[in-house]
Each structure stands twice: as C-alpha cells, then as structure tokens.
Amino acid sequence: MSLTVPRTLSKKSILFFSIIMLAKSYFAWYFLFEDGPTWTTWLKEIPFVLLVFCLIEWFATKRKLAIYMLVNLLITVLFFSLIVYHNHFGIIATSQVLDQVKQVGAVKKSIFSVLHPQYMLIFLDIVIISYVMFKRQKALDWKRAMSRQTNRKVVASLFCISVVICSLNIFPNRASMNETVKAEQMGILNYEAYALIADQEEEPIDVAEITQAVIDQTKGIEPSDQPNLYGAAKGKNLIIIQMESFQNFLVNLTIDGQEITPNMNQLAGSSYYFPRFYQQVGQGNTSDAEFMVNTSFYVPPDGPATQMYAPKELPSLPKLLQGQGYDTATFHTNEVDFWNRGELYIALGFNRFYDKSYFGEEDTVFYGASDEVLYEKTAAELARMDKNDQPFYSHVISMSAHNPFTIPEDKYKMVLPERYEGTLVGNYIRAQNYADYALGLFIDELKQNGVWDNSLIVLYGDHRGLPIFSLGEDDHILLEEILGHEYTERELINIPLIISSTGVTTSSVKEQLGGQVDIMPTVSNLLGVSLDDHIHFGQDLLNQSTYNILPQRYYLPTGSFVNNEELFLSGSGFDDGQHYTLSGDGIRPLTATEDEFERALELLHLSDSYVSQLPDREVSEE
Numbered sequence: 302m303s304l305t306v307p308r309t310l311s312k313k314s315i316l317f318f319s320i321i322m323l324a325k326s327y328f329a330w331y332f333l334f335e336d337g338p339t340w341t342t343w344l345k346e347i348p349f350v351l352l353v354f355c356l357i358e359w360f361a362t363k364r365k366l367a368i369y370m371l372v373n374l375l376i377t378v379l380f381f382s383l384i385v386y387h388n389h390f391g392i393i394a395t396s397q398v399l400d401q402v403k404q405v406g407a408v409k410k411s412i413f414s415v416l417h418p419q420y421m422l423i424f425l426d427i428v429i430i431s432y433v434m435f436k437r438q439k440a441l442d443w444k445r446a447m448s449r450q451t452n453r454k455v456v457a458s459l460f461c462i463s464v465v466i467c468s469l470n471i472f473p474n475r476a477s478m479n480e481t482v483k484a485e486q487m488g489i490l491n492y493e494a495y496a497l498i499a500d501q502e503e504e505p506i507d508v509a510e511i512t513q514a515v516i517d518q519t520k521g522i523e524p525s526d527q528p529n530l531y532g533a534a535k536g537k538n539l540i541i542i543q544m545e546s547f548q549n550f551l552v553n554l555t556i557d558g559q560e561i562t563p564n565m566n567q568l569a570g571s572s573y574y575f576p577r578f579y580q581q582v583g584q585g586n587t588s589d590a591e592f593m594v595n596t597s598f599y600v601p602p603d604g605p606a607t608q609m610y611a612p613k614e615l616p617s618l619p620k621l622l623q624g625q626g627y628d629t630a631t632f633h634t635n636e637v638d639f640w641n642r643g644e645l646y647i648a649l650g651f652n653r654f655y656d657k658s659y660f661g662e663e664d665t666v667f668y669g670a671s672d673e674v675l676y677e678k679t680a681a682e683l684a685r686m687d688k689n690d691q692p693f694y695s696h697v698i699s700m701s702a703h704n705p706f707t708i709p710e711d712k713y714k715m716v717l718p719e720r721y722e723g724t725l726v727g728n729y730i731r732a733q734n735y736a737d738y739a740l741g742l743f744i745d746e747l748k749q750n751g752v753w754d755n756s757l758i759v760l761y762g763d764h765r766g767l768p769i770f771s772l773g774e775d776d777h778i779l780l781e782e783i784l785g786h787e788y789t790e791r792e793l794i795n796i797p798l799i800i801s802s803t804g805v806t807t808s809s810v811k812e813q814l815g816g817q818v819d820i821m822p823t824v825s826n827l828l829g830v831s832l833d834d835h836i837h838f839g840q841d842l843l844n845q846s847t848y849n850i851l852p853q854r855y856y857l858p859t860g861s862f863v864n865n866e867e868l869f870l871s872g873s874g875f876d877d878g879q880h881y882t883l884s885g886d887g888i889r890p891l892t893a894t895e896d897e898f899e900r901a902l903e904l905l906h907l908s909d910s911y912v913s914q915l916p917d918r919e920v921s922e923e
C-alpha cells in the first residue's frame with residue numbers, strides 16, 4: 302500500500318517533475334515580476350521544461366531519476382540565482398551577468414544581505430526526494446520504475462508541441478526593449494535560452510560616420526564657440542573623488558536634528574553643486590563609473606567595461622592631461638585585479654595605481670582599508686606629487702560605504718534614532734555618515750598641506766546605494782519620511798556632483814541636467830584642454846546647459862533615458878513605457894517623446910560602435 306503513490310508517479314515521471322517545475326516557476330515569478338504569476342505562467346515555462354524532459358525520456362535508459370534530479374537542481378539553482386540577483390539589482394540576469402560569479406567571493410557580504418530565508422524554500426523538494434532516495438530501501442522500486450521505457454510516440458508528440466509553444470513564446474517578443482518585460486513575455490527559461498544563443502549584437506556603424514557633429518546633433522545640443530570659464534582652472538591639479546553608493550538625497554539631509562553629511566553639505570554650499578545629476582553605470586558598477594568619467598563613453602551593452610573595453614586603446618582623460626604635462630594616478634584600497642581594474646587602468650593610460658598593496662589591511666572595512674586610511678595615505682602622496690614641477694590628476698575611489706553598509710562599531714560617528722536601527726536604510730545612513738566624516742578629514746588635510754588651493758576638486762557618487770527591490774516595508778516607510786514621497790527609480794539613480802576650486806567656483810546650485818559622461822567635458826573646459834580631437838558623448842555642463850539627454854542601461858531597461866523633466870522607463874517599446882517627473886508630485890504633463898527614445902538608443906549604438914572599433918592595445922609579454 303505504501304508504494305502505491307510512488308509507483309503511480311514513477312510511471313509518469315514527466316508529469317511528476319513537471320508539477321515540481323511548475324511550482325518553482327510560480328515561486329520565481331512571485332519574486333521576479335511586479336504582478337507575480339498569472340494563468341499563463343505554466344504555458345510559458347512548462348513547454349521548455351518538457352523539451353528537456355522529453356530528451357531525458359528518449360536517451361536516458363539508465364539512472365533516469367538521477368538525471369531528472371540533476372536537471373531539477375540546475376533549473377532550481379538558476380531560479381534561485383535570478384531571485385537573489387533581482388533583489389539586489391532589480392534586473393533579470395542572463396548568462397552574461399551570471400558569468401561574473403567569480404566576483405561573488407569578494408562581495409559575499411553584499412550577496413548575503415539580500416539572501417532571505419524564504420528563498421531557500423525553492424530547494425525543499427530536492428531535500429525531501431534526496432532523503433527518500435537515500436534513506437529508504439523501498440525507494441529502490443521507484444528507481445527501477447523510472448528506468449522503464451516511455452511510449453516514444455507520446456514523447457515525440459509532446460516534444461513537437463513544446464517546440465511550437467516555445468517558438469510562439471519567443472519569436473513574437475524578441476523586439477521588446479525592456480529586459481524584464483521580455484522575460485515575462487517569453488517566460489524565464491525561454492528568455493534565458495534566447496539570451497544565451499541569440500546573436501543580439503547590432504551591426505556597428507562605420508567608424509568614419511561617427512563624428513562629434515553627428516553625436517551633438519543626436520543629443521540635440523550645439524557646442525559653444527566661446528565657452529564660459531574655459532581655462533579658468535588651467536594648470537591646477539585635478540582631484541576627482543568617487544563616493545561609494547552616495548545618493549543625492551543625503552545632501553543637506555537631517556534626521557531628528559542630526560546632519561548626516563555635514564562635510565558634504567559644507568562643500569556643496571560653497572561650490573558648484575549639481576543636484577540634477579544621474580548615474581549611468583552598467584554591470585561593472587563602481588568600475589563602470591571610473592570608465593565613464595575618464596572616457597565620456599557609455600558602458601557596454603553586456604558585461605563590465607573593465608572586461609569588454611579594457612583590451613582597447615581608449616582615448617581618455619589621463620592621456621589628454623598627460624599631453625598637457627600632467628602626472629596621473631588612481632587610488633583604490635582593494636586589489637587592482639578586482640573587476641579587472643589593472644587592465645582598465647593600463648587602457649586608460651594612468652601612469653600608476655595605488656591599491657591594497659599600498660594601503661595595507663590594518664584597518665579594513667569590507668573590501669579594503671577604511672576611508673580614513675585611504676584619505677590619509679592619499680593626502681600624503683598628493684602632497685609629495687604637488688611638490689613636483691608638473692601638475693597631477695588623481696582619481697580617488699572611496700569604498701567604506703559599500704553595501705550592505707554594516708560598518709564596524711568603532712566607525713560609528715552618530716547615534717541612529719531607534720526607528721532606524723536594524724534597517725537597511727539605517728545602516729546606509731550610518732555608513733554614509735562615516736564616509737562623510739572621513740571625507741572631512743581628507744579635505745582638512747588637503748587644505749593644511751596646500752594641495753586644496755592648487756587643485757580643481759570634483760566629487761560625485763558612483764551609483765545607487767539603496768536598491769528598491771532589497772527594501773523591506775520599514776525601509777520604504779523611512780525613505781518616504783525622508784523624501785516626503787515614495788522612493789522610486791528617479792531617486793534611485795540620482796547622485797550628486799560637486800565642483801570646487803579656490804578662486805574659480807562660487808556658491809552656486811546648478812539646475813542643469815547632467816550624467817557621469819558629462820564630467821570629462823566639463824573638467825576639460827575648466828582646465829582649458831580641448832576635446833576637438835576626442836570623440837565624447839557627454840557635454841560641458843557649464844556651457845551646454847539648456848538641454849541634455851542621458852541614456853540608461855542595466856539598472857534600468859534598455860531604451861530608458863532621462864531628459865530635462867522626466868525619467869522614462871521603456872516597456873516593450875516607447876508606447877507602454879513609464880514616465881516619472883524628476884521632481885514634484887508626478888502630475889505634470891508627460892514630456893519624454895518617442896524621438897528622444899530613438900535618439901537615446903542611437904547614442905548607445907554610436908558609442909558601442911565607436912569603442913568596439915577602436916584598435917586593440919598591444920599587450921606586453923613579461
């Protein structure tokens with residue numbers, strides 16, 4: 302009697318494991334898509350599963366149960382990985398993204414911070430079946446039953462029907478711009494298979510057709526014949542500071558009377574402050590920000606710039622400034638091979654880099670020495686460089702305020718209100734308060750050693766800190782308290798830009814729209830360095846200030862962009878996209894146009910085409 306159920310199920314192994322896969326598909330859809338699973342979920346997921354199961358029935362005459370369990374495990378791991386990744390980044394990962402698994406060990410704290418216990422339920426069936434198979438002798442009957450031959454005509458018919466349904470799920474939805482929408486329309490497994498095997502690269506535009514005039518026309522801007530402040534900081538050092546996970550809402554934020562970033566506030570209040578400034582990073586996150594700021598190119602469509610573009614001879618800010626007699630260096634407390642940075646720095650042309658081998662590991666926070674150590678040792682090195690006859694450019698990368706923001710208690714510089722304790726928002730606020738404290742020490746040291754007055758200082762956030770999909774209910778409530786409205790994508794990608802130089806800048810809030818690709822042209826103008834022979838996709842924010850368009854990738858669906866008034870998120874195309882005004886209550890007339898949508902895509906295509914056709918750099922053999 303006890304074997305009746307197992308024997309019945311074993312004779313219908315496809316049905317048994319299909320039911321399991323259907324349950325897991327519904328589980329994954331619940332976490333991956335805003336509307337969760339629908340009645341069509343089974344029609345989008347099960348046909349692909351049946352294709353695989355039919356192959357098992359055809360070719361697996363031995364150990365059939367083991368093969369079914371292996372496939373079950375592989376699909377389960379895929380679903381699990383997609384859920385965890387989506388919770389952190391808000392996107393449906395593909396094989397190109399999951400290929401970065403080698404980085405997981407270095408950022409395991411960030412991964413564990415979004416690994417919720419309920420996600421583990423997806424492995425429950427595997428645990429139960431494994432227990433049954435390895436602990437009960439009677440399960441041997443089930444194993445023998447699984448090896449029985451299935452009617453080949455039935456399997457063939459099922460296979461053909463599944464091929465047709467999978468094709469109907471995939472081919473009509475290939476043109477969808479929004480990757481999440483595409484995955485929902487195709488089905489998760491169909492989408493992953495399509496992304497793996499489809500040739501999605503656009504035909505590159507001939508490099509001879511990619512001119513600065515074409516780019517400016519596509520952007521909708523005109524260069525200034527007599528640019529304002531051209532060469533105002535000529536001959537000064539350039540210090541660019543990249544702040545980890547620093548979002549703009551932190552500037553001038555007080556919580557129960559406590560100023561969260563007093564040093565940043567003071568700097569913003571005495572300098573050029575750009576509050577309408579937005580991230581444009583891709584899969585490489587922090588390293589992508591480094592790439593864009595130093596090249597004024599957009600990030601690649603797939604993969605981090607450090608891997609996709611590092612093999613190229615990249616025109617860059619370091620190379621331009623070296624042509625003006627500058628020494629160049631970059632400072633980062635992690636190991637230089639993390640995210641392939643060493644190759645990127647060579648491609649960008651930095652004279653040298655300072656990494657973990659320089660900063661040490663005595664006072665570590667997350668992935669390297671603390672920001673206090675970073676700034677202390679960097680300030681000393683900059684003072685030494687300042688004594689040389691040549692000016693310098695240094696790119697300084699802070700890192701202590703990294704996700705999951707759980708800094709050591711000895712780094713606490715504020716007391717959180719009780720309602721913030723134990724929340725991601727609270728940890729974020731505390732970590733950024735510490736990062737600001739360390740920044741203040743750096744500013745004071747640069748002023749004392751004389752470097753500050755001799756330098757043009759640029760400070761910006763690298764990317765978002767608080768992912769929407771990682772936030773709990775308490776986090777959303779706290780953010781609504783801070784912002785006065787719901788936390789959405791427009792706050793997610795909004796980062797600050799501050800430009801300060803003694804005798805050049807004044808206290809001024811600049812309301813023009815800007816993005817990370819705009820830093821290089823803006824800085825070049827202030828330093829009096831011409832970009833006439835350098836293709837760039839950003840614009841000088843101090844002169845071309847009436848209009849801007851910022852294409853987005855990765856964190857937002859392809860086809861998304863920011864214009865002067867709105868953040869537009871693409872859907873299948875333009876017509877079903879979402880519009881978010883950049884300020885206010887969101888009831889203003891919609892301003893994003895289909896023409897801008899097409900131009901944003903064209904700008905990305907122009908950048909992809911140009912960089913991909915740059916010559917490969919020669920790699921020295923040592």
